[in-house]
Amino acid sequence: MNALAIRVDHAKAELSIMAGQDSGFDHHQCTLDAAFSLGIRHFETGRTEMPLLFSGMPDLEENWHSGQDFAYQYAVIRGCQSCKEANGDPCMIHG
Numbered sequence: 001m002n003a004l005a006i007r008v009d010h011a012k013a014e015l016s017i018m019a020g021q022d023s024g025f026d027h028h029q030c031t032l033d034a035a036f037s038l039g040i041r042h043f044e045t046g047r048t049e050m051p052l053l054f055s056g057m058p059d060l061e062e063n064w065h066s067g068q069d070f071a072y073q074y075a076v077i078r079g080c081q082s083c084k085e086a087n088g089d090p091c092m093i094h095g
Helices: 003-018 023-044 058-079 081-085
Strands: none
Touching (some): 003 023, 003 058, 023 058
C-alpha cells in the first residue's frame, strides 16, 4: 500500500468512527499496520524521510517511525556475528 492509499483509508476510518460504525476501529488499525509496513519497506530501500501525506497525523507518523525503528533493529541483529552464532537466539547485547 502506498502513502496516498494509507492516508485516504485512514481518513475513511476516522469518518466511520465519528459516524459510530464499529468497523471503523478495525479499519483504523489496518491503516496503522500499513503505515508500519511502509516504514519497514522505506527503510529497506534507503528512504528515511517520512511521507508528507502523514504529516499532521500523529498516529500514522508514529507507526511509520516505528516501522523504520523495527527494520533498523532487525538489520543490526541480522548483521551481528554473535547473534548468528547463537542458532537463532539473540546474543547478550541484543537479547
